[in-house]
Amino acid sequence: MAAEYGHIALLIALAFACVQSFVPLVGAQTNRQWLMQYARPMAMGQATFLTISFIALTYCFVVDDFSVAYVANNSNSLLPTIFKVSAVWGAHEGSLLLWVLMLGLWGAAVALFSRSLPLDMVARVLAVMGMVGVGFILFTLFTSNPFDRSLPSIPTDGADLNPLLQDFGLVVHPPTLYMGYVGFSVAFAFAIAALLGGRLDAAWARWSRPWTTAAWVFLTLGIALGSWWAYYELGWGGWWFWDPVENASLMPWLVGTALIHSLAVTEKRGVFKSWTVLLAIFAFSLSLLGTFLVRSGVLTSVHAFASDPERGVFILVLLALCVGGSLTVFALKAPTVSSAGKFKLLSREGFLLANNALLVIAALTILLGTLYPLIVDFISQEKLSVGSAWFNTMFVPLASALTALAGIGAMSRWKVMPGKLLLTQIAGSILVAILVAAAFPLVYAGEMNFKVAFGLFIATILIATTFRDVWSKSKGQVSRLAKLSKSYWGMVIAHLGVAIMVIGVTVVSNFSVEKALKMNPGDVATLSGYDFKFAQVGTQQGPNYSAHVGVFEISQAGELIATLHAEKRRYKVKGSMMTEAAIDAGLFRDLYVSMGEPLADGAWAMRLQVKAYMRWVWLGALFMSLGGFLAILDKRYRIRVKTA
Amino acid sequence: MHPKRKNRLVLILFMVVGLGAAVGLMMYSLSQNIDLFMTPTQIANGEVRPGQTIRAGGLVVEGSVQRSDDGLHVSFGITDGAVNVTVEYEGILPDLFREGQGIVAMGKVDSRKVMIASEVLAKHDEEYMPPEVKYALESAHKDGIENLKKNTVEKAQSSQTEPLPKSTTEKQY
Numbered sequence: 001m002a003a004e005y006g007h008i009a010l011l012i013a014l015a016f017a018c019v020q021s022f023v024p025l026v027g028a029q030t031n032r033q034w035l036m037q038y039a040r041p042m043a044m045g046q047a048t049f050l051t052i053s054f055i056a057l058t059y060c061f062v063v064d065d066f067s068v069a070y071v072a073n074n075s076n077s078l079l080p081t082i083f084k085v086s087a088v089w090g091a092h093e094g095s096l097l098l099w100v101l102m103l104g105l106w107g108a109a110v111a112l113f114s115r116s117l118p119l120d121m122v123a124r125v126l127a128v129m130g131m132v133g134v135g136f137i138l139f140t141l142f143t144s145n146p147f148d149r150s151l152p153s154i155p156t157d158g159a160d161l162n163p164l165l166q167d168f169g170l171v172v173h174p175p176t177l178y179m180g181y182v183g184f185s186v187a188f189a190f191a192i193a194a195l196l197g198g199r200l201d202a203a204w205a206r207w208s209r210p211w212t213t214a215a216w217v218f219l220t221l222g223i224a225l226g227s228w229w230a231y232y233e234l235g236w237g238g239w240w241f242w243d244p245v246e247n248a249s250l251m252p253w254l255v256g257t258a259l260i261h262s263l264a265v266t267e268k269r270g271v272f273k274s275w276t277v278l279l280a281i282f283a284f285s286l287s288l289l290g291t292f293l294v295r296s297g298v299l300t301s302v303h304a305f306a307s308d309p310e311r312g313v314f315i316l317v318l319l320a321l322c323v324g325g326s327l328t329v330f331a332l333k334a335p336t337v338s339s340a341g342k343f344k345l346l347s348r349e350g351f352l353l354a355n356n357a358l359l360v361i362a363a364l365t366i367l368l369g370t371l372y373p374l375i376v377d378f379i380s381q382e383k384l385s386v387g388s389a390w391f392n393t394m395f396v397p398l399a400s401a402l403t404a405l406a407g408i409g410a411m412s413r414w415k416v417m418p419g420k421l422l423l424t425q426i427a428g429s430i431l432v433a434i435l436v437a438a439a440f441p442l443v444y445a446g447e448m449n450f451k452v453a454f455g456l457f458i459a460t461i462l463i464a465t466t467f468r469d470v471w472s473k474s475k476g477q478v479s480r481l482a483k484l485s486k487s488y489w490g491m492v493i494a495h496l497g498v499a500i501m502v503i504g505v506t507v508v509s510n511f512s513v514e515k516a517l518k519m520n521p522g523d524v525a526t527l528s529g530y531d532f533k534f535a536q537v538g539t540q541q542g543p544n545y546s547a548h549v550g551v552f553e554i555s556q557a558g559e560l561i562a563t564l565h566a567e568k569r570r571y572k573v574k575g576s577m578m579t580e581a582a583i584d585a586g587l588f589r590d591l592y593v594s595m596g597e598p599l600a601d602g603a604w605a606m607r608l609q610v611k612a613y614m615r616w617v618w619l620g621a622l623f624m625s626l627g628g629f630l631a632i633l634d635k636r637y638r639i640r641v642k643t644a
Numbered sequence: 645m646h647p648k649r650k651n652r653l654v655l656i657l658f659m660v661v662g663l664g665a666a667v668g669l670m671m672y673s674l675s676q677n678i679d680l681f682m683t684p685t686q687i688a689n690g691e692v693r694p695g696q697t698i699r700a701g702g703l704v705v706e707g708s709v710q711r712s713d714d715g716l717h718v719s720f721g722i723t724d725g726a727v728n729v730t731v732e733y734e735g736i737l738p739d740l741f742r743e744g745q746g747i748v749a750m751g752k753v754d755s756r757k758v759m760i761a762s763e764v765l766a767k768h769d770e771e772y773m774p775p776e777v778k779y780a781l782e783s784a785h786k787d788g789i790e791n792l793k794k795n796t797v798e799k800a801q802s803s804q805t806e807p808l809p810k811s812t813t814e815k816q817y
Contacts, residue, residue, distance in 0.1 A: 365666070368667075386678055390673060518716055576740065596736035
């Protein structure tokens with residue numbers, strides 16, 4: 001029965017969403033208070049019933065109700081319970097339900113934490129979110145209902161979850177990522193609401209900022225978690241592949257980052273209003289495009305589209321409605337938006353403009369590279385792929401410029417920054433950066449490496465200018481540090497996170513060592529000073545798999561520093577093989593061992609790696625998220641607005 | 645001109661030129677950086693330029709996988725049902741690599757028309773056929789080269805959840 005309850009709850013949520021998308025908006029447009037007051041209860045109701053629906057599906061998974069087709073296809077009675085729960089979002093239907101649940105929860109959050117907002121704003125914001133909700137709940141119900149029964153022939157056991165997904169990564173990565181994706185719907189709804197209400201002002205930007213930053217924090221964490229998961233789970237130590245699915249998440253992140261910065265200018269200076277609105281529209285549209293790309297199957301080939309045209313067409317229609325509708329509103333309302341402030345190009349506004357240009361160009365580049373094979377295939381039926389080399393060539397210069405300018409922009413004044421003053425302020429930082437850049441490769445590797453030197457140079461510029469700015473803002477007194485605002489500290493920490501990530505990416509890409517070789521038990525291989533001894537191979541039984549376990553003893557200068565157990569698993573239900581890498585993680589290096597296939601006479605193919613500074617990549621992302629989190633806590637977002 | 649307008653004009657010009665240059669550069673470098681997909685038939689017909697990096701897809705021919713005694717050198721045949729092409733690779737094969745399975749190899753083709761692969765990919769799902777492999781099988785089928793190794797293709801079809809579309813459904817739109 002749980003499946004039916006879930007289905008019914010989803011239908012009730014749809015009803016709530018319908019009312020939410022319509023009634024408060026009518027109220028706001030005709031200035032009828034009692035209609036506007038529908039917004040909050042409807043949002044709460046929608047969230048409640050989506051939660052019930054989601055719990056019902058989870059219940060079906062936990063109790064192995066294989067009469068539900070989705071459960072039968074993606075679970076198995078042998079699966080550990082935690083993976084039964086995460087299997088809920090392990091495939092298309094359930095992940096869509098998670099998507100709408102997240103949307104409902106964001107709506108509920110807006111309803112709860114918007115006491116300081118005027119009612120008409122809340123009404124419009126929730127109405128727009130209600131419309132998105134209607135679209136996606138309909139999509140779930142019509143094309144991807146997870147509650148469909150596979151009657152009359154009920155399978156005795158499920159087809160099992162893809163072994164690759166039977167991992168902690170599936171528990172945390174998709175929910176976090178979706179929170180980010182869907183969170184941009186709030187920024188989007190605020191932008192549309194402000195357009196409709198004709199109040200694109202500093203207050204709107206201030207209301208919008210914490211929500212946008214919150215979504216961005218989740219998206220940052222979600223992408224980093226995905227990278228970390230791929231790193232240890234796929235068994236060859238890659239952490240970013242420029243895979244279309246990754247690109248689909250990076251594009252909204254880049255535009256979302258631009259939006260955060262543009263909102264800052266709109267709040268503080270009252271300029272960039274139209275641009276900010278456009279960014280909010282595009283950040284959410286790219287989230288939708290990401291959903292479309294990942295969920296329609298169009299990615300691997302345009303032809304996979306044909307295998308399930310219904311879903312692809314449905315999302316494409318939703319995307320078209322969202323982009324088309326919002327741009328129409330923009331075109332109708334934006335001409336009435338006037339910008340008050342003036343600024344010189346060399347000013348904080350100017351640097352933030354450069355930041356936005358670079359981020360948007362980066363997002364466009366990735367969009368082009370991701371869609372190019374689809375377009376060519378569509379036009380000429382020629383099959384091709386864009387290699388990661390292209391993305392690196394395009395992305396690295398843009399990201400470098402962005403990194404180098406971030407700290408300099410942050411220390412510049414609003415309106416106009418005298419060039420000479422700026423030069424004297426950054427001269428010291430540049431000097432430090434040159435020294436660090438020259439010294440690092442020499443000290444680390446004993447030889448010059450210009451790529452590493454360049455990466456260290458831009459990262460050090462950012463770190464040095466950031467610290468110099470903290471020093472000048474606190475006038476060199478420690479007691480004043482605590483008086484700086486939380487949003488300022490948020491920026492500082494997030495910018496340091498960027499620098500940490502740049503250092504990590506640079507070093508891990510240039511100073512990592514990898515070896516694939518044939519090893520017999522007892523063999524020793526040496527990589528950058530570490531002796532990897534393949535001690536023995538044993539067997540082990542897991543709950544739903546059996547495994548060969550390769551035991552490695554790793555020593556440095558004769559001293560044992562780690563014992564690693566790499567696994568080669570065979571999952572019983574589908575008989576599929578999986579590599580479980582073993583990693584000894586450290587701040588300055590990861591030791592990474594994964595087993596290939598068994599060879600003749602007890603030998604194994606082995607992949608051994610020393611990944612330099614690997615953790616810095618994700619540490620940087622953590623810093624960025626922490627910075628975003630601090631910025632949300634800034635008290636000026638909690639000041640109650642008396643007059644609407 | 646009004647200074648405000650002038651400022652705005654400079655800004656717009658700056659953006660247009662910047663964007664134009666960026667898109668131009670991107671398109672140019674894209675055309676330099678694509679890896680074309682080739683079917684075994686196309687490789688056998690000599691359609692690959694020497695030194696060109698390509699992706700080739702097909703089913704691993706039954707009984708063709710040979711490992712060297714020392715090291716990780718491996719060679720195997722891939723087929724689109726019409727022609728077999730030998731692939732040589734040095735390294736660790738993916739978990740789902742096995743005979744009869746659809747794989748995609750990236751690399752260059754030498755003068756013997758043997759592919760020297762730098763990377764071998766098999767997707768992480770048993771039931772999933774890389775679309776390129778599907779395409780290779782279909783186009784070999786379509787071109788009327790009828791010396792299909794029937795058992796190979798049938799095996800491929802039975803290993804899929806959905807049967808292969810019979811012919812040219814992919815060009816419908």
